[in-house]
Amino acid sequence: MAEFEPRIIAFCCNWCTYAAADLAGTSRVHYPPNVKIVRVMCSGMVNPIYILKAFEGGVDGVLVAGCHQTDCHYIDGPVKCDDMIDRLRKALHVLGLEDERVRREMVAASEGVVFARIINEMVEQLRKLGPSPFKVRMEALA
């Protein structure tokens, strides 16, 4: 069978990381197509259920990326996001999910290259890690 290709969903905040991804595009910085971006207004908007459902759907990794603490368009979105991720990670840890599969990053609008680098890293890591343990049960989302 063909080599395993991880699937990644990235939740990117409109002001910084989504813009960084745009910048990666405009400056033609390539990265593998394994990632698909969901635009949210703020990383603080990302609800744990989005991540859980993504895994239920069989993705191999989730990236939650937004502004650096100081740049947040909404002052302290990143703080809220960190808090959410922290609690969810603990639960997913009990479930036996590898920490690398949930990645939290801060990427400023100016960091197109950084964004590309992160995606490359993540794809590499997940290739090594193999498919998500949840993938084994494939069922349509409710």
Place this chain on the structure above:
Amino acid sequence: MKEIRIGVYICHCGLNIAGTVNVEEVAKYAETLPNVVVARHYRYMCSDPGQDLIKSDIKKLSINRVVVASCSPRMHELTFRKAVEDGGLNPYLYEHANIREHCSWVHDDRKLATNKAKDLIRAAVRRVYHHEPLVIKEAPLNPNVLVVGGGIAGMQAALDIANGQNKVYLVEREPSIGGHMIQLDRTFPTLDCSECILTPKMSDVGHHPFIELLSLSEVEEVSGSIGNFKVKVRRKARYVNESKCVGCGICEEKCPRRTDSEFEMGLAKRGMAYIPFAQAIPHIATIDKREERPCKAACRAACPIHMNVLGYVSLIKEGRFKEAYEVIRRTNPLPAICGRVCYAPCQQACNRGQVDESIAIRELKRFAADYERNASRIKARPVEITKEEKVAIVGSGPAGLACAYELIRQGYPVTIFEAAPEPGGLLRYGIPEYRLPRKVLSSDISYMKDMGVEIKTNTTVRNLDEIFRQGYKAIFLGNGAGSSQKMGIPGEDSHGVLYVLDFLRQVNSGVEVRLGPKVAIIGGGNAAADAARVARRLGVDEVTVVYRRTRAEMPAIPSEVEQMEQEGVKIQFLSVPVEVLSRGNRVTGIKCARVEMGEPDARGRRRIRLVQGSEFTIDADNVIMAIGQSVDKSMLPEGLVFTDLGTLDVDPVTLQTNVDGVFAGGDVVSGPSDVILAIAEGKKAARSIDAYLREEELSTGEGGQVEKLSEEEIAKLKEQFGSRKRVEHSKPDLAKRVRDFEEVEQAYSIEEAQQEAERCLASAIEGCFQCGECKEACEAGAINYDQTDQIVELEVGVIIVATGYDQFDPSVIPQYCYKKYDNVLTGLEFERITCAAGPTEGKILLNDGRVPQSVAIVHCVGSRDQNYHEYCSRVCCMYGLKYAHLTKEIAKADVYEFYIDMRCFGEGYEEFYKRLSEEGVNFIRGKVAKITDEALTDEEKGKLIVISEDTLLGKMVRVPVDMVILCSALEARSDAENVARIFTINRRADGFFLERHVKLDPVATPTDGVFIAGCCEGPRDIPDTVAQAEATAAKALSLISKGTVTLEAAVSTVDEAICHGCGRCEEVCTFHAPKVAARNGTMVSTINETLCKGCGGCAVVCPTGAISIKHFTQDEILAQVAALTEGS
């Protein structure tokens, strides 16, 4: 539910997308997706024909949801929303798929890119299915603008906006606007003086009909959002009525206290009442009152002439004796005299007396007067006579002198008529030399002569009309009570009986008086005490004072009695003379009888009763009667009415006698009393004479209640100041004392005086202590010590923050020795020095007054330095060059400029640099390592040596100079964090405010409607600052001209049926949008849509799922996620 019909439009973007993504394939795929009615691809969807595709499909195919797959939504989402809206749909029934930046441009594998494009479009289609139409709300915008900070930035913004006839509130925390720029001397590179270019702007601001200036005010709280901010401003108490103050500056001139002037960078002093600088706007005074005075200043109230005791005591404490003397002089015509013989009611009232021991106020007054006299600095300037009406004063005692003093100071020509050969009245003929040396008396009197008071001695006034005939318009009678009362007992007329005033008059006027070895003195007043002590000094061994009551009742000043006894005078209390014994008409003694005190009478004075058979005898060669003085009618002009006590009958308020234009005061009215009371009456009479001559109603003079400290206050003060006794000063030893007429009371030494002055509670505090000097001096009556801070609420639509910067304090860099060596200055200090209006009037001087031969200018002090500030302060290079130029021009000194890089980026900057190089400035490339005064060579001796490497020559250099100027960095305001919090602005790591976008949105902040300008956003020069200010003005004006604000449509909403009102949303929201409150019985959260920014934080923490974000609902995002998890 209406059928969902979705149209999908895929853009080629030329080859940008189509080059990598197989758009035809994607379009075909899209058509297979549920609810998709049509899927098209087109070369440029953003072009008009592209947009028309959408519009016509909406009409023809009645699609009700639209997905466009093209470039980034950040580029064209709005374009297509507009198109959808034009097509007749709600703009929010649209979803955008980014298949260029996020797909075709970052992937090259055509197959994979195409698949990804499909995924993204599938996700968009699933998501748009759930989109709801949203209403875009507009809220009216309040056209008033708040500008915070009155520096150049704030002023410029305020003017631009106000010139458009919009109301601007300009809030400045300092007493005046002007900011740092007004402190600058000249501005680079044009070298035009900043005062000249700034003051016109300042006065425009001050007088602009559309600008309301709130100086000495700070913003405390901002609520609401763009278009409708509510702002709480604290207007700090100025203690000056802004509408009354005319800015004459008399208050500062009169203020007895001084402190460092902030405006002059501490290089000059200012009063506690002050106007920060000459061109201040508003040009009104401010009182720097920092804390409440611990005491009640009872001294001032207790003094019959209400002398400013606090004032002169604190001046003495500060060693400013001349000013102290002037403060005393202002109210008191006879400082040196009162400094000795006053019975000092102030001291008895002094609040410190309640804590431990009262301040030795009289001694301090005397110290000031003596110190100034000894320093022969007391010079009275002749007063300019401005009035015609001549005033005649009869008698040159304290009352007369005081009256004359007050009148001549008001410009009246004054003549004193004195019957005696010398002026001074009882001061001269009554009080003995050892209490009041003649030189002291004469100096106080001659002061008055120097002022222009004419004193005619040996002139007795008998006829008032005659005086009037001489052209005098008013007369003051201060004749005093000059005749001793007789006792009326047998043998009183025998030889050897003397009357105290005659006795003292003779002694004091140098007539030799022979006394026997034993002298008895009858009476218990000051006169008796004087007589007794004089007698001792005339060699009498046995002096006995006979007094009918007890020590407690003795009218004499207690200290006098005490000293009298020290000098060996005996006192017979409770004894009355019943007969003067004599042999051959020569006194041999007196027969006395014992008395006992009876019940107090109506006047509280206890009657005395003779004890039968208690007679006893005191041997005496002389008996001096000192039982009181009375007015000598024979010495007074005719036609006057007297009271039955034998004193002149006058109107208690005006002191006018029965004769029109004739006034009287002092002992002649009140009977024998004290010097200070006589002075008070003299001054009072002067006031009513002035009123009489100007034909005005007499205003009753200032009063003042003597207040005591409460027990709590006393306890608190004891706690605070501890106990500290009065400073005692030495007296000459007794043996010597009684031998001559040397003054007994010694003056304080400078140290003693200052130590004693330090005990004054009032002058223990910083800032204004309400001595009242300014209040009295202020003709406009603008001073009001009782003002308190006021909170005013403003309603504005837009806010501009221009709070400026702080100058970096170089003293934290030890090797530069700022504050350690005198001639190491900061930039702003040097600005003041070169300023013509500055402390040195523009001369560049070392602090010993020499002109520097050589000056070093050190760049990048605190800038471009990891240890302090990483950033470049952008202006230092240029002002450094400016200093170099000025130093050359003004001081003709050698200049050494130590720099790392020369950053001359602005208009005319590089040219200026070039010009300076030609002016012969020594440029040394190298950051200064150290500044020291350790000389290695002779030429380094007494110099500051600047040590650095000349990196261009690659060798160390030691440059000896006289002055070093540190180009200190600009840094964020120390309270920037708080300001950022109040206005919800972000800050950079370096502490300055963060703009929304460094390039494309340089004056906006994350908070809509709040803009930033000038150095609060980072170091910048004046041109940039002004440009930014105008940018903020443009932002404000565009908002105002639109008149409304568009509210974020994608905000959160609460399903009230589900909400618990648990308040987690309220807790988490940074913008205070959710508010939990009772709604028909239960607590529910409601969202204030004008505050909500749609960040979604609340929805995440909501435990029940009651909150969702419009356009970003869980259903929408989960649908998108689900779609993305499917397929490739």
Place this chain on the structure above:
Amino acid sequence: MNLEDIIQQTKTYYCLECGKCTSICPVARYDPSFSPRQMIENALLGFGDQVLFDKELFSCLTCYTCQQKCPSDIDFPVFVQKARSLAQDNGQHGICAHSGQLQSLARLMTSPAIKQKRLEWLSKEYRVSENSDVLLWVGCAPYFAPIFADIEFNALDITRATLRVLNLLGIEPKLLANEKCCGHDALWTGDIETFRKLAEHNATQIKEARVKKIVFSCSEGYRTLKLDYPNYVDLGCEVQHISEFLAERIGKNGVRFKEIRKKVTYQDPCRLGRHLGVYEAPRKVLKSIPGVELVEMKHSGLESICCGTSAFTNCDSYSNMLRAERLCEATETGAELLITACPKCQTHFRCAMTDKGKEHRSTPKIEIMDLANLVANAIE
């Protein structure tokens, strides 16, 4: 399966439409639009959609209050359970509290490939044994712990306490490293699929464990394994709630309690009480602790009121009012301590008591603790 089948299975056609159910239903007391009678009637009249697409379907607490009074002995909760599974097939799943995280976790747990780290909390001080014939059911505690951190509730405290009690009684139980959620919530929200997978997994795990008895500190797990598993799998061992387990031993083989001077009241969990009829055991345990004074709430035992939510659905303002009411009853007893025997009860009560924001709802506050924790403090 369709609604008709459900009607048959639950014999709802016996319904007399007397309305007793609605009249005593705690939810209906606050939520005017909620009516068991109406729901059954709609079902009987064949208005299937009105039953399945009514969000109220997920408001039922399945607390069994109604069933106690039903003259026709209709098992409404089971009716609801089955109706919900139908609804699920139609994409209805009520309004999930905590944005459905807990349901999602359960679904994720079904995947066979996962290697859980559910026993990391187990520290040296506790004694467990591989070849014990008593199994301690850990349940979802390890997952609840992080998720409910914000209401200062760590479900693992209850597990630890229970384990400690067993140890003190000289029992070193077995713990399953790959035990999974019992599926209670999945079952009661109608996600039969997930429930079945979990049940089968757990059954095999338990069989392999070869134990005689499973002890529960979680009433829901207890109910599920006791009443629901048998319909799908065979466990081949006895199950018991810790309260029962203790009640048996009190006075016997040297269970000693030290004195605890506290006035306490007791919340009967629906599952333990009405579902399984265990009322006495926990009370016996409480009374046997010297110093503990047990005071009953206005409604207790059969009558006791639910904590307001069962399977994390429709945790709406009505269920919250219910909680508030129950907490009022608890405080009105004058007790210092509210004892529960179900982690869910504690979760929901604590949640209600941790209000944030400026203007607070005046939810009565009372210290709350699990039976196991109280016992653990008392023993020795």
